[in-house]
Amino acid sequence: MNLKKTVILGAAVAGLLGSSMAIAAEQFIGLPSYRVGPYAAGGSGIYGGWIDYMQMINERDGGINGVKLAWEECETEYNNARGVECYERLKEKGETGNSVFQPLSTGITYSVLDKVAKDKIPLVTMGYGRTDAADGRVFPYVFPLITTYWSQATTMVKYIAGKEGGTDKLKGKKIALLYHDSAYGKESHAVLEKMAERYGYELTKLAVAHPGNEQQSQWLQIRQLRPDWVILWGWGVMNPTALKSAAKTGFSREKMVGVWWSGAEEDTVPAGSAAKGFTAAGYNVAGADYPVIKDIEKFVYAKGHGNMEDKSRIGSVYYNRGVVHGLITVEAIRKAQEKYGKGKALTGEQVRWGFENLDMDDKRLGELGATGFLPPLKTSCMDHEGSGKVKYQQWDGNKWNVVTDWIDADKEMVRGMIEESAAAYAKEKGITPRDCSKEM
Missing domain, CATH: 3.40.50.2300 (Response regulator)
Structure with missing residues (x-):
């Protein structure tokens, strides 16, 4: 091989490597989990379902528009101090830093509440945490999604x-x-x-x-x-x-x-x-017959990549709740890519926009294989809760059975309390609420 051909071949290989690196972007998600301690059953089930969903997205879809999901767990033991340590440890991980922080703990939520706006990392408290954070004007980086306490x-x-x-x-x-x-x-x-x-x-x-x-x-x-x-x-x-x-x-x-x-x-x-x-x-139901769960079994467990050692927990309430966490997080990233560019890793600030502009109607839930699995969800600058709907299940001695349709919260009463509490918090902290008319 002469020198000219060597240079051309080298350039071609370099181009291929550069192209490979360009499409190998990874979206990092830090997981402040708890698999030990008195609440390990909840943590292991939820984070297990969440990880399985992300693994399924990587295996089935190749990631989100080519961007693979990457994650790292940090054990909190459901302890506030450890939760803050995990927040600090995870926040700068990955290509663009941590995308989202979801501690599954109201105590840890309160402990990092003032940090997330400064660090521009969305804090998602799905079904828990501080309810008045549903007012996105005062809490732009906090999302008590689906429904609050x-x-x-x-x-x-x-x-x-x-x-x-x-x-x-x-x-x-x-x-x-x-x-x-x-x-x-x-x-x-x-x-x-x-x-x-x-x-x-x-x-x-x-x-x-x-x-x-x-x-x-x-x-x-x-x-x-x-x-x-x-x-x-x-x-x-x-x-x-x-x-x-x-x-x-x-x-x-x-x-x-x-x-x-x-x-x-x-x-x-x-x-x-x-x-x-x-x-x-x-805000989610039990059951393994939903298409989204079937896809996890097909693309994850059938390949030996499942996170749950006890496979009988697949389809349980906590496991399915973890799938909901994964599903909504992925949809927020997907939504943010529509604005900030497909095929690249996004910052926490960009992913925050995705959480604030979710629109998961019945049609979209059907496409995700999750009809009836969770309620429709639509967020905005004003509303970081997005739904407020709840179903009730009854234990028959062996399994949970759904006994109601989605029940709507008393949104009028709750919203008034949210705005009153959020305004008091803003005054205490010297926060100037956002003008949502400028966020459209």
Whole structure:
């Protein structure tokens, strides 16, 4: 081979390498997971489903418009200090830094709330966290997506009212709120108190200390109070303990309604027969027959790449919730690529725009193989929640069965509370709210 041919061949190889590098962009997603500690069942299920969905996107689609997804887990143990450490460790990873931070912890959410706007990393708190962050004018980088604790609380009252024969039948009823004594557990208080004033029911709040396996005094109070309904706002071991305690006390589980962190198989199976008849809220449903789950089995597990050691958890409430996390995150990145360019890794600031402009209607959910799996979702500068819809599932002793359609939150009441609280936060922090008319 002469020198001229060598130079040409070298240039061709360099061009191929350059082309390969150009199309090998990776979108980095930091995962502040918890697979150990008292809440490991929730963390392992949700992050497992999320990782499986991202793996499926890489295997089936080659990524998002050619951009492969990359991720790294950081163990938080559901501990606030560790969560902040993970945030700092992950924020500059990857080609363009971390795309999104989703800690699955209200406590960690509060701990990094002031950091995300400075670092321009979207903080997604799907179904948890600070509800007033739904006001995107004050919290441009925070997204309590699908439905918030306040919205969920209003649907709980609607569900109970439906069982009682209407909201007018709530007057004089007694509702006990058995809640996890944490920032998460206290999120529902303002809404349930406000609705108690409106509908005339008597609300009794009973705190349960972390981790929740000591509830004797609370159930003694419930026995004495004789409430018509118990709302279980629990987490982890607190949930099966509450269901077993209800059975021992003689309180009907059909008169118990759980928050979505009390409504998974990990909450009911350990309670055995004591869980039968218990109903819980959800912004996703259980089941492995949805096309999106079938694709994960086909493109991930059939190739030996699945994240779940226990494959029986595929299709469970927590696993499917993780799939929802993955699905919405991917859709936000896909949406952001429409604005900032397909085929390249995006910054957290650019991905933030994608989260703020989601439009997942029934048609799009059908294309994603997720009809009925989660509610339609449409976000905006003003509204970082985007839905507010909740379904209820009941445990029959073996599995969860959907017993309602999507129930709409009392958006008018909740939105007023959101704007009032967000305005107070803005004043306290010296934040000038965005003008959403300029964000169109």
